Amino acid sequence: MSGRPHAELAPNSWEFENEALIKPTGFREYDARWWFGHSGSDRPSDLNLYGVQALGLGLGTLIHELGVEPKIVVGHDFRSYSLSVKQALEVGLMAAGVEVHDIGLALSPTAYFAQFDLDIPCVAMVTASHNSNGWTGVKMGAARPLTFGPDEMSRLKEIVLGGLGQHRAGGGYVREQGVAERFIADVADGVDIKRPLKVVAACGNGTAGAFVPQALRAMGVEVIEMDCHLDHTFPRYNPNPEDMKMLHAIRDAVLEHGADVGLGFDGDGDRCGVIDNEGEEIFADKIGLMLARDLAPLYPGAKFVVDVKSTGLFAIDPVLAEHGCETDYYKTGHSYIKRRSKELGALAGFEKSGHFFLQDPIGRGYDDGMVAARAVLQMLDRNPDKSMADLRRALPVSYGSPTMSPACADEVKYGVIDRIVAEYQAKADQGVTVAGRKIAAVNTVNGVRFSLDDGAWGLVRASSNTPNLVVVVESPNSADDVTMIFNEIATILDGYEEIGEFDQKV
Numbered sequence: 131m132s133g134r135p136h137a138e139l140a141p142n143s144w145e146f147e148n149e150a151l152i153k154p155t156g157f158r159e160y161d162a163r164w165w166f167g168h169s170g171s172d173r174p175s176d177l178n179l180y181g182v183q184a185l186g187l188g189l190g191t192l193i194h195e196l197g198v199e200p201k202i203v204v205g206h207d208f209r210s211y212s213l214s215v216k217q218a219l220e221v222g223l224m225a226a227g228v229e230v231h232d233i234g235l236a237l238s239p240t241a242y243f244a245q246f247d248l249d250i251p252c253v254a255m256v257t258a259s260h261n262s263n264g265w266t267g268v269k270m271g272a273a274r275p276l277t278f279g280p281d282e283m284s285r286l287k288e289i290v291l292g293g294l295g296q297h298r299a300g301g302g303y304v305r306e307q308g309v310a311e312r313f314i315a316d317v318a319d320g321v322d323i324k325r326p327l328k329v330v331a332a333c334g335n336g337t338a339g340a341f342v343p344q345a346l347r348a349m350g351v352e353v354i355e356m357d358c359h360l361d362h363t364f365p366r367y368n369p370n371p372e373d374m375k376m377l378h379a380i381r382d383a384v385l386e387h388g389a390d391v392g393l394g395f396d397g398d399g400d401r402c403g404v405i406d407n408e409g410e411e412i413f414a415d416k417i418g419l420m421l422a423r424d425l426a427p428l429y430p431g432a433k434f435v436v437d438v439k440s441t442g443l444f445a446i447d448p449v450l451a452e453h454g455c456e457t458d459y460y461k462t463g464h465s466y467i468k469r470r471s472k473e474l475g476a477l478a479g480f481e482k483s484g485h486f487f488l489q490d491p492i493g494r495g496y497d498d499g500m501v502a503a504r505a506v507l508q509m510l511d512r513n514p515d516k517s518m519a520d521l522r523r524a525l526p527v528s529y530g531s532p533t534m535s536p537a538c539a540d541e542v543k544y545g546v547i548d549r550i551v552a553e554y555q556a557k558a559d560q561g562v563t564v565a566g567r568k569i570a571a572v573n574t575v576n577g578v579r580f581s582l583d584d585g586a587w588g589l590v591r592a593s594s595n596t597p598n599l600v601v602v603v604e605s606p607n608s609a610d611d612v613t614m615i616f617n618e619i620a621t622i623l624d625g626y627e628e629i630g631e632f633d634q635k636v
Contacts, residue, residue: 133293134291134292134293135149135150135151135152135180135181135184135290135291135293136149136150136151136152137151137152137153137154138151138153138174139151139178141167141174141175146178148180149180150178150180150181150183150184151175151176151177151178151180151181152164152176152177152181152184152185152290152291153165153176153177154287154291155176155540155541156176156177156267157283157284157286157287157290158283158594159279159280159283159463159465159594160277160278160279160280160283160463160464160465160466160594161267161268161269161270161277161278161283161465162185162267162268162270162283162286163258163261163265163266163267163596164176164177164181164265164266164267165177165264165265166211166215166264166265166266167264171264173264177266179214179215179218180218182215182218182219182222183218183219183221183222183225184222184290184293184295185219185222185268185290186218186219186220186221186222186223186224186225186226186254187222187223187225187226187290187295187296187297188222188226188286188289188290188294188295189219189222189223189226189228189254189268189270189286190202190222190223190224190225190226190227190228190295190298190301191226191289191294191295191296192272192282192285192286192289193226193228193252193272194226194227194296194298195285196272196282198251198252198272198273199250199251199252200226200227200228200229200252200300201228201229201231201250201251201252202223202228202229202230202231202250202251202252202253202254203231203233203241203244203245203248203250203252203253203254203306204216204219204220204223204230204231204232204233204241204253204254204255204256205232205233205234205235205236205237205238205240205241205244205255205256206234206235206236206255206256206257207235207236207237207238207255207256207257207258207259207336207337207397207398208235208336208337208340208360208362209258209263209266209362210263210362211266212256212257212266215256215266216232216256219254219256219268220232220303222295223254223301224301224302224303225295225297225298225301226295226296226297226298226301227297227298227299227300227301228252228300228301229300229301229302229303229304230301230302230303230304231244231248231250231304231306232303232304232305232306233306233309233310234305234306234309234310235310235337235340236255236309236310236337237313237337237338237341237398237399237400237498237499238255238257238259238269238398238399238400238497239313239399239400239496239497239498239499239500239501240309240310240313240341240399241253241254241255241269242255242271242274242275242494242496242497242498243309243312243313243316243494243496243498244306244309244313245271245274245275246274246275246494247309247312247313247316248306248309251272251273251274252270252271252272253269253270253271253272253274253277254268254269254270255268255269255270255398256268257269257337257397257398258397259396259397259398259400260368260369260370260372260373260396260397260398260401261368261397261596262364262368263362263363263364269398270282270286274496275468275472275494275495275496276465276468276469276472276495277464277465277468277496278465279465279466279469310340310341313341314341314344314345314348315348317345317348317498317500317501317504318345318348318349318504321348321349321350321504321507321508322349322350323349323350323351323507323508323510323511324350324511324514325510325511325514326352327351327352327390327391327507327510327511328351328352328354328387328388328389328390329346329351329352329353329354329389329390329391329392329393329507330354330356330380330383330384330387330389330391330392330393330405331343331346331353331354331355331356331358331393331395332356332357332358332376332379332380332383332392332393332394332395333356333357333358333369333394333395334357334364334366334367334368334369334370334376334394334395334396334397335357335358335359335360335361335362335363335364335365335366335369336360336364336369336395336396336397336398336399337360337397337398337399338358338369338395338396338397338398338399338499339355339357339358339359339360340360341399341500342358342393342395342399342499342500342503343355343358345500346393346500346503346507349504349507351507354383354387354389356379356380356383357369357379366379367379368397369394369395369396369397370396370397371394371395371396371401371402371403371414371484372403372483372484372532372533374532376394376403377394377403377405377411380392380393380394380403380405381405381409381410381411382409384405384406384407384409385409389407390407390510390517390518391404391405391406391407391506391507391510391518392404392405392406393405393503393506395499395500395503396484396499399498399499399500400464400485400496400497400498400499401414401483401484401485401497401499401502402414402484402486402499402500402502402503402506403484404417404506404518406517406518406519406521406522407517407518407519408517408519410519410522412518412522413441413482413530413532414480414481414482414483414484414485414486415436415439415440415441415480415482415530416441416443416522416525416530417480417486417502417506418434418436418440418444418478418480418486419441419443419444419447419480419525420509420521420522420525421478421480421486421505421506421509422434422444422447422450422455422457422478422480423447423449423450423524423525424505424508424509424512424513425477425478425492426449426450426452426453426455427453429477430453430454430455431453431454431455432453432455432456432476432477432478433455433456433457433458433474433475433476433477434450434455434456434457434458434476434477434478434479434480435457435458435459435460435467435470435471435474435476435478435479435480435487436457436458436459436460436467436479436480436481436482437459437460437461437462437463437466437467437480437481437482437483438459438460438461438462438573438575438576438579438589439462439481439482439483439533439589439591439600439602440459440480440481440482441528441530441604442528442585442587442604443525443526443528444457444459445457445459446526447526448526458470458474458476461575461576462481462482462483462576462591462594462600463481463594464481464483464485464487464497467479467480467481467485467487468485468487468495468496468497471487471489471495472489472495475489476489477489477492478492478493481497482533482602483533484499484502485497486498486499486501486502486505488501488502488505492505509521527606528604528605528606529604529605529606529607529608529609529611529612530602530603530604530605530612531601531602531603531604531612531616533600533601533602534600534601534602534616535593535596535598535599535600535601536598536599536601536623536629536630536631537597537598537629537630537631538592538597538598538599538626538628538629538630539597539628540597542628543592543593543597543598543599543628544592546592546599546626546628546629547577547578547590547591547592547599549626550577550578550590550622550623550626551574551577551578553622554569554572554578554580554590555572555574555578557569557580558571558572558580564580564582564588564615564618565582565586565611565614565615565618567582567583567584567586568582568583569581569582569583570582570583576591577589577590577591577592577600578590578591579591582615584606584607585605585606586603586604586605586606586607586611586612586615587603587604588601588602588603588604588615588616588619589601589602589603590619590623599623599629601616601619601620601623603615603616603619
């Protein structure tokens with residue numbers, strides 16, 4: 131096997147079975163994702179098992195460079211190939227002189243918990259999160275509760291693709307037992323919901339189904355299980371709490387069972403989506419605002435961090451202002467919001483995709499869908515005379531779109547975004563209107579977020595994890611206004627041949 135991995139190898143070839151394959155585009159801003167392929171797929175793989183082994187060697191080399199203790203927690207999600215990917219990663223880590231502590235089948239927050247539980251500094255979680263079957267990836271960190279950001283990922287890419295991995299003695303393997311059970315007990319520890327609550331728990335047949343029902347029942351609520359049996363073919367839909375098909379299925383179950391709330395969890399359990407008792411989908415940024423309002427009287431003066439995709443209501447909310455709370459808007463990405471929350475000593479960070487980062491004393495700072503669910507249930511318990519829908523209606527009014535994800539290849543998406551940014555900047559400079567209003571401000575920290583003069587805004591950015599763009603719209607005026615702004619964005623995107631067919635319905 132050569133020192134430098136190949137960017138392409140023909141499948142079913144001698145080279146594919148003997149050389150390392152790693153497509154460079156799999157190294158993202160804060161984790162890694164590759165198309166690994168699966169039975170019946172004719173798409174060429176971006177990665178093979180020798181490539182995964184080279185990734186492990188590179189990660190182990192980086193751990194030594196960072197000067198942390200060379201011990202690492204490793205887990206895998208429930209996909210047909212994840213165990214083999216994890217074992218190849220572990221071979222590379224051990225070759226780099228790292229002691230591997232394998233926790234078995236896990237959620238990403240289970241692996242993060244294990245860093246604390248086992249007192250181990252590093253983590254590597256093999257998961258493709260909510261991506262469709264055929265994808266794999268690794269979430270990594272070397273300073274709990276944080277995961278890698280652009281600096282670490284850039285250095286890891288340099289080491290791996292440059293064949294700079296260093297073999298060292300001292301590697302080892304420990305198969306850890308009981309972590310999953312301790313994780314479930316820890317999530318429910320000290321929680322005793324007094325209010326009778328009926329909860330739909332939807333896991334999309336992903337890994338969360340092995341954890342969520344037990345944890346919620348231990349908190350004292352009645353659980354209606356929905357797609358909680360493990361099935362890596364994902365027969366109904368991908369487990370993704372931003373996916374409208376999953377949200378609509380949860381809505382139907384909530385209404386059928388007369389549930390107080392519906393909770394949906396993604397493939398690796400670090401995100402949570404919420405449906406209220408009337409079947410309304412509440413986007414994660416609004417859930418974050420509801421939780422911030424609930425926590426503000428308990429922790430006056432608290433700071434909150436939200437991503438640039440999130441509602442503008444945090445900045446003007448009267449309840450947060452009354453209790454002296456502040457909100458910081460920061461770059462989208464779970465690694466960025468997690469790091470920023472720790473840096474500012476924030477009580478919580480909220481990302482619109484559904485990553486919630488609850489810090490001491492209400493969490494450990496990492497994203498955990500079950501900890502987010504716990505916070506929602508405790509909020510309902512503290513408001514026994516109000517339903518989830520009542521709490522939603524208490525928020526200031528705004529209208530938002532779902533997160534749209536038009537296809538755009540990894541190799542070209544950032545260049546496309548640069549052109550779109552320039553296009554909107556030119557519109558602002560020239561006084562061109564969008565949906566009949568002038569552009570009041572253009573924020574380019576993460577793609578382009580343009581704000582209109584009445585407070586409505588739209589965002590177009592490149593996804594950090596998938597070959598897609600991300601489009602979000604919010605308006606204080608009406609749902610029709612959201613559609614109007616969205617349609618103008620769609621018209622611009624239609625002019626780029628690199629962007630796939632775009633569903634213009636919101």
